[in-house]
Amino acid sequence: MNDMLELLRNEKNMTPKQIEIIRAAIELISEKGYYNTSTSEIAKRAGVAEGTIFRHYKTKKELLVEIVTPVITNFAAPMFAEKFVDQVFRTDFAHFKDLMYVFIKNRFEFAQSNIPLLKIVMQELAFHPEIQDAYKKVFKEKVYPAFNQTLDFYKEKGELQNLPNETMIRLIVPTIIGFMITRFILQPDKDWDDEAEIRKLITVIMGGVGSKE
Amino acid sequence: MNDMLELLRNEKNMTPKQIEIIRAAIELISEKGYYNTSTSEIAKRAGVAEGTIFRHYKTKKELLVEIVTPVITNFAAPMFAEKFVDQVFRTDFAHFKDLMYVFIKNRFEFAQSNIPLLKIVMQELAFHPEIQDAYKKVFKEKVYPAFNQTLDFYKEKGELQNLPNETMIRLIVPTIIGFMITRFILQPDKDWDDEAEIRKLITVIMGGVGSKE
DNA sequence: TATATAAGTGAGTAATCACTCACACACTGA
DNA sequence: TCAGTGTGTGAGTGATTACTCACTTATATA
Numbered sequence: 001m002n003d004m005l006e007l008l009r010n011e012k013n014m015t016p017k018q019i020e021i022i023r024a025a026i027e028l029i030s031e032k033g034y035y036n037t038s039t040s041e042i043a044k045r046a047g048v049a050e051g052t053i054f055r056h057y058k059t060k061k062e063l064l065v066e067i068v069t070p071v072i073t074n075f076a077a078p079m080f081a082e083k084f085v086d087q088v089f090r091t092d093f094a095h096f097k098d099l100m101y102v103f104i105k106n107r108f109e110f111a112q113s114n115i116p117l118l119k120i121v122m123q124e125l126a127f128h129p130e131i132q133d134a135y136k137k138v139f140k141e142k143v144y145p146a147f148n149q150t151l152d153f154y155k156e157k158g159e160l161q162n163l164p165n166e167t168m169i170r171l172i173v174p175t176i177i178g179f180m181i182t183r184f185i186l187q188p189d190k191d192w193d194d195e196a197e198i199r200k201l202i203t204v205i206m207g208g209v210g211s212k213e
Numbered sequence: 214m215n216d217m218l219e220l221l222r223n224e225k226n227m228t229p230k231q232i233e234i235i236r237a238a239i240e241l242i243s244e245k246g247y248y249n250t251s252t253s254e255i256a257k258r259a260g261v262a263e264g265t266i267f268r269h270y271k272t273k274k275e276l277l278v279e280i281v282t283p284v285i286t287n288f289a290a291p292m293f294a295e296k297f298v299d300q301v302f303r304t305d306f307a308h309f310k311d312l313m314y315v316f317i318k319n320r321f322e323f324a325q326s327n328i329p330l331l332k333i334v335m336q337e338l339a340f341h342p343e344i345q346d347a348y349k350k351v352f353k354e355k356v357y358p359a360f361n362q363t364l365d366f367y368k369e370k371g372e373l374q375n376l377p378n379e380t381m382i383r384l385i386v387p388t389i390i391g392f393m394i395t396r397f398i399l400q401p402d403k404d405w406d407d408e409a410e411i412r413k414l415i416t417v418i419m420g421g422v423g424s425k426e
Numbered sequence: 427t428a429t430a431t432a433a434g435t436g437a438g439t440a441a442t443c444a445c446t447c448a449c450a451c452a453c454t455g456a
Numbered sequence: 457t458c459a460g461t462g463t464g465t466g467a468g469t470g471a472t473t474a475c476t477c478a479c480t481t482a483t484a485t486a
Contacts, residue, residue, distance in 0.1 A: 015433070033340050035248030039474060049435045054475060056433090096423070119339070126336055126398075127246050161422055163413065171417045174391025175384070182383055185339075200376065204384045208421035209374055210309070228463070252444060262465045267445060269463090433482075442473070450465075456458090 004071060004114055018056050020046040025063060030116035034064055034124050064124065069134045071117045076138045078106060079146040089153065096154040100202050104176060108198065111180050119185065144169070172205060217284060217327055231269050233259040238276055243329030247277055247337050277337065282347045284330045289351045291319060298359060309367040313415050317389060321411065324393050332398065357382070385418060 005023060014022075024046035028037040039060055043050040057063040078084050093099040111118055125131050151165045160168070179201050183192060227235075237259035241250040252273055256263040270276040291297050306312040324331055338344050364378045373381070392414050396405060 017434075033248065035246065036340065038472075040472085050474090051436065051476080052434055055435090058475095060474065123336065123339055126332070127249070159423065161420075163417075163422070167410075167413055168422055170395055171388070171392070171414065172422065174395060175388045178387025178391050179384070182387060197380075200380055201384065204376075204421065206421045206423040207374075208417065208419045209376070209381055209385065210372065210419040230464075251442075253442085263444090264446080264466065265464055268465095271445095273444065427486100429484100429486080431482105431484080433480105435478105435480075437477095439476080440473100441475105443471080444469105445471105446469080447467100448465100450463105452461100452463080454459105454461080456460105 004074065004117055017046070017048050017052055021048060021053055021056065021063075022067060026067060026116050026120065029064070029067075029124075030119040034120075034127075061128070061130070064120075064128070065130050065134075067117070068121055068124065068131050071114065071121050072131075072134050072138055075107070075110060075118070076143050078103070079143050085146060085149065089149075096157075096159045097202055097206050099150070099154075100205065101198070104198055104201065107176070108180065108194070111184060115184050115188075122181075175205060176201070217287065217330055230259070230261050230265055234261060234266055234269065234276075235280060238280060239329050239333065242277070242280075242337075243332045247333070247340075274341070274343070277333075277341070278343050278347075280330070281334055281337065281344050284327065284334050285344070285347050285351055288320070288323060288331070288334075289356050291316070298362065309370075309372045310415055310419050312363070312367075313418065314411070317411055317414065320389070321393065321407070324397060328397050335394075388418060389414070 005019065005026075021042060025037070025042050028042055028045060031037075039053055040050050042063075043053055046053075053060075053063065057066065087093065093102070121131070125135060147169050148165050151160065151168060154160050155162070179197075183194075183197070234255065238250070238255050241255055241258060244250075252266055253263050255276075256266055259266075266273075266276065270279065300306065306315070334344070338348060360382050361378050364373065364381060367373050368375070392410075396407075396410070
């Protein structure tokens with residue numbers, strides 16, 4: 001089942017047909033891309049008249065944005081939940097790598113249950129300034145500050161190299177995202193041992209590929 | 214100037230108008246995406262009648278594939294140039310990190326002079342099986358074997374952790390690609406110290422973010 | 427029950443799309 | 457000089473597109 005659809009159903013109060021429209025749009029757009037999916041197709045798959053789509057969304061792009069922005073916000077969500085930041089500073093995590101584990105595991109599961117949506121975000125991010133704005137805002141206001149605090153904390157504990165936070169974030173985050181892209185999009189059918197893969201990922205993030213002499 | 218255009222001009226023998234078509238197509242598609250770029254637009258920018266495009270390419274998609282496949286082949290090119298493999302085994306590189314430096318630097322410069330083309334590849338890869346095939350073939354036949362040999366070589370020298378080659382490749386390559394995406398696509402306008410960034414990247418790949426105790 | 431508002435419909439529309447084709451031109455070799 | 461071939465043209469075509477609108481139906485409120 002789909003986390004995000006559930007969330008949309010509750011937050012905004014949508015009609016059953018509206019939910020069907022969103023469900024159909026997610027399916028089709030993640031398969032074929034935004035520009036290659038027509039509103040008539042979405043209507044057909046949703047079992048709805050084409051006019052109904054435009055009753056709820058002024059334009060096709062408004063529909064896309066409505067689908068995509070909650071994904072961006074929620075993918076970054078745990079970063080600015082008080083619970084998360086609290087946990088770090090109440091030192092529920094003895095070591096940085098323990099925090100990394102919980103963090104990656106958590107986001108991994110989120111990705112797993114929202115693959116089509118994440119596909120859409122990645123594909124359309126490049127073309128739609130509206131989506132880019134949402135992404136930049138979340139990153140600047142939420143992700144970045146949370147990361148900053150956390151990195152400082154573990155630097156003081158002497159667990160991290162003395163690289164600028166910004167550099168660290170810039171190198172760690174794409175590594176994690178790249179890992180998930182490989183796992184869910186490039187080679188989804190390989191039989192993965194996810195637990196082991198996540199541990200290896202953390203090993204490499206913490207200690208690199210070089211041998212310790 | 215554009216590496217790849219020059220290469221196309223020489224390999225196939227193209228008419229001047231054909232070159233203009235490709236140049237215009239690269240510009241427009243990298244800006245707006247394949248489906249959002251019309252053939253009439255390409256013709257207009259190229260200073261050519263729309264019919265001329267279809268004189269040379271049976272379909273619009275054939276034009277896309279013609280543009281994209283040489284990029285894929287050439288981005289992976291150094292991996293299977295004998296020169297490169299030779300260098301490694303004649304131990305022109307004392308350490309793995311020296312090889313990494315030359316490799317990343319080289320591919321970095323390639324990316325820099327072919328940003329629009331790489332943008333197109335990344336965006337359209339998801340939707341066109343023809344492009345995926347080209348990508349898979351190059352990776353399987355060229356990139357992977359070359360990497361394999363190289364990693365074994367430095368493992369025996371005791372410079373690398375004892376992780377499976379496949380795992381290493383799966384963690385190193387996305388890190389490098391992620392670095393370039395940040396550099397050229399997400400934050401192209403930031404004033405980067407490229408040399409320093411590449412060195413930090415290698416430090417992290419080799420030794421991770423953790424401090425050495 | 428009467429009325430207002432929201433949700434849903436589907437035929438219709440102007441614009442745009444990828445692609446065609448009959449024709450014009452330039453060059454080559456005989 | 458003439459046929460043959462490759463290159464270039466642009467008006468034309470049927471299909472498809474996002475979106476509209478006059479209309480019906482359902483729901484809520486008074």
